[in-house]
Amino acid sequence: MSLTTAATTVPIACNTAAITFVPSPVAIPAVRGEFALRLAMRHAGTRDVTVRYELLGEAGLPVVFVAGGISAHRHVAASAAFPEAGWWQEQVGPGRAIDPEQHRVLSFDWIGAAGDLDTVIDPVDQADAIAALLEALQIERVETFVGASYGAMVGLQFAERHGARLGQLVAISGVHRAHPFSSAWRALQRQAVALGALQCDEAHGVALARQLAVLSYRSPEEFDARFGAPQVVDGRVRVGAEAYLAHCGQKYVERTSATAFLRLSESIDLQAVDPRRIALPVTVVAVAEDRLVPLQDAHALVEQLRGETRLCVLRSVYGHDAFLKEEGEIARILRTTLAEQLEQAA
Amino acid sequence: MSLTTAATTVPIACNTAAITFVPSPVAIPAVRGEFALRLAMRHAGTRDVTVRYELLGEAGLPVVFVAGGISAHRHVAASAAFPEAGWWQEQVGPGRAIDPEQHRVLSFDWIGAAGDLDTVIDPVDQADAIAALLEALQIERVETFVGASYGAMVGLQFAERHGARLGQLVAISGVHRAHPFSSAWRALQRQAVALGALQCDEAHGVALARQLAVLSYRSPEEFDARFGAPQVVDGRVRVGAEAYLAHCGQKYVERTSATAFLRLSESIDLQAVDPRRIALPVTVVAVAEDRLVPLQDAHALVEQLRGETRLCVLRSVYGHDAFLKEEGEIARILRTTLAEQLEQAA
Structure with a gap:
């Protein structure tokens, strides 16, 4: 729903809707933090890196890890503490598909995103940094890892290497290899x-x-x-x-x-996951028009995954960027997978 | 047929075949020439340009004009006079689809290809330069214009602007507009x-x-x-x-x-032809995998052409470059269209 559009046609109804359906963000706790990590990197030896995270929602709620493309970051959605718009504002927030009143939303800045690490960074390194982040925050388990683009690649790495700490993966427009x-x-x-x-x-x-x-x-x-x-x-x-x-x-x-x-x-380009080593539930979301991650590669991925696997194929003129633009379709998939996870936990 | 491959398996048969089927190129006359042209250009006023052409085959034979991509040139095939390989060696030559023993093969260097014309060059300008070239060579009529990529775009321009001098057009992987x-x-x-x-x-x-x-x-x-x-x-x-x-x-x-x-x-990028103004026979060749000239644009073209129109759709992993790589398929189409033209003339 676009407030602008609604305001043009039925201004009063719009205001009511805003009051009714969008709870004040004051209620949602949000923290940012960072810590120094000595990381054993795949191609670059052991390095001291800084891990910067943001955590949205009450402790005790099931944890959802959210990761986007290489230009995404830890700030996925606005909160009272950090009111600027996040990169996935459309999907994360009170009443949205990933609702911080129902889930604890964790995210981080990619290792290397600050430009302070001029060495070869493998997606493996990102997955290991996420595992270290969980240790640091004393979070035992991620119930759902939602990754899009590079985030989906890293999600697959996390599922392969740290599957014991993961409930399910939603991998949108990112697969086990680079084409x-x-x-x-x-x-x-x-x-x-x-x-x-x-x-x-x-x-x-x-x-x-x-x-x-x-x-x-x-x-x-x-x-x-x-x-x-x-x-x-x-x-x-x-x-x-x-x-x-x-x-x-x-x-x-x-x-x-x-x-x-x-x-x-x-x-x-270094992405190389063996899907046969992943036995947990994975929802693979592919876009038929994606020119960067061809649909055939999503097919190859789901054929090899060993756990409960689902493939959702979207049609979108936005190609690879559908995860940012097809708000309704992506929200529907996220709501379904997250609801299933909550039911299973209950 | 690859001589290398054949030589490995049946060397004597190979040599015989070579003697039987490949006539000596000495028989084919080939000339190169150039002339100064005062060209009224679409976006750049009147300019003095040099037109450089090559002409292969006896006078009196029906003329085939051949034009390739922006990096192609007047030398389409080897001859005794100019023995270096041409850019379309696979299709042009004795016994090939475009046979200089049956056709007079005319080609030119694109206006601007020498880097001596630093101004906006419209495909219209190329078509007009070809018309001027025909005047200069006292060639009344091109029986078939075979254009690929940019050459197909210019072929469509020539058909629109100088259709009275053209028998038919074969437009491969190039259409009426730039996508x-x-x-x-x-x-x-x-x-x-x-x-x-x-x-x-x-x-x-x-x-x-x-x-x-x-x-x-x-x-x-x-x-x-x-x-x-x-x-x-x-x-x-x-x-x-x-x-x-x-x-x-x-x-x-x-x-x-x-x-x-x-x-x-x-x-x-300046290509803009109105196909409804073309009433002569056009064979449109499109490649389903072409990422530069989408198949839909070839469909739009044939729907609007007014003359006898044929659409050949190839499948090729070489995409836009299929005209250089799919020798057999392209040869088959060229042989058919050129044979029909010869029959009509007879």
């Missing part, structure tokens, strides 16, 4: 960063890399509906999507260093 | 060139742009079959396709200037 074509796409993004770095213009290279990434996150169908014909401007051809892409690139460099981008981009 | 998503892809390639130019390293930017283009020419299916898992080398992740792509980029910069690449890349 070689998508890896090539990312390798060229990293080369754009390298080209920018040659002239000491890190931001320019990262902005171009991000624009290339955005193309892989979306679909031709969306661009066709959204952007018009090219124009000749000042002796150059300017295509319909160019201003939008430039905006995406600019926004990204404001919050991402070249090192963070490079190391997390590389990390995606 | 907005593909245009975005090309715009980012041009930005890679711009990023390289900022540090006076034109070749580096063009090489990266070419690698990005190669991704759009091929398919995930091919890369999946061809390239293995990433490796960690010297503290960096190197993906399976990286060496291959680097090679493609390097080869390209050896023969293409930044200006030529930029202006011809832009030109693709």
Whole structure:
């Protein structure tokens, strides 16, 4: 429901709805913290890293771990303590699919996201850092790990390596491997960063890399509906999507260093999970139009998983970004899986 | 038939076959020439350009005009006069689908390909330059225009603007418009060139742009079959396709200037043909796996063409590059369309 739309048509009903269905966020406790971790990394020896987390909801509630793409972070949703919008505001919050009145929502900043770790970071390292985070917070068990994109990859790693501490996994638009074509796409993004770095213009290279990434996150169908014909401007051809892409690139460099981008981009390419070693319940969500994670790879994943396995295939013009854009469909899947988990626990 | 393969198994039969089926190229006359043209360009006023052509086969034979992608050129096939391999060696030559013993094969270097024309070049300009080339050579009529990729786009322009001089068009993997998503892809390639130019390293930017283009020419299916898992080398992740792509980029910069690449890349994005203004026979060849020219756009094209229209849909892991790789299928289509044309003329 969009408040803006509702307000235009029936302003009074809208206000009532807001009062009735959206409880004050003051009621939800939220804490942020960080701790130093000596992490045995897969390709980089033992390193001292900082783990930064955010925890939303009362102690004692079943824990849901939430992880997004490489540009996501620990702040998934607004709270009284941290009122700025989170990256998954649509799915996490009172009355939303992942409701911090019913679950304790845990999330963290990816190892390497701060740009302070210039080494090869395996998805394995992220899963092990999450296990260490649980130890540090004395949380014995994650009831549901909800991961999207890179978060789904790390969720599979966590299920493979730390399955005893996990109830179920929801893996959205991320699978057991990186597709070689998508890896090539990312390798060229990293080369754009390298080209920018040659002239000491890190931001320019990262902005171009991000624009290339955005193309892989979306679909031709969306661009066709959204952007018009090219124009000749000042002796150059300017295509319909160019201003939008430039905006995406600019926004990204404001919050991402070249090192963070490079190391997390590389990390995606290192994904290698053996699904036959995962015996817990997994809900795999795939998008038919995803150009980065082809549907066939989701099929291969569910064929090999050993536990109770479910495959949900969505259709979306938003391709890989459907987890951010198809709010209704994603909410429906999350509500179902989380409700089942609560029933089982009861 | 590969001589290498045959030689391994039945060397004598192979030699016999070679003598029997491949006539000496000495018999085929081939000329190259160029002339100065004052061209009224669509976006750039009147300019003096040089038109460089190659003509293969006896005068009097029906003329086939051949045009490929933006990196193709006038030398389509080897001859005694110009013995180096051409860019479409598999399709053009004695005994091949486009046989210079039966047709006079005309081709040219794209306007702008020499990098000497740093202005906006519309596909219309290419079609008009071809018309001027015909005037200069006193060729009244092209019986068949065979265009692939950008060549198909220009073929459609030629059919729209100079249809009275054309018998039929075979348009392979190129349609009446540039898809907005593909245009975005090309715009980012041009930005890679711009990023390289900022540090006076034109070749580096063009090489990266070419690698990005190669991704759009091929398919995930091919890369999946061809390239293995990433490796960690010297503290960096190197993906399976990286060496291959680097090679493609390097080869390209050896023969293409930044200006030529930029202006011809832009030109693709300016494609705008009204198919309802084309009433001559058109064979549209589309590839289901083409990520640059979606099959739906080929459908839209054939629905609007007014003449006798045929659509051939190929399946190929080579995607947009199928016209260079699926020799058998493309040859079959070309043989059929050219034979029909010869029969009609008889």
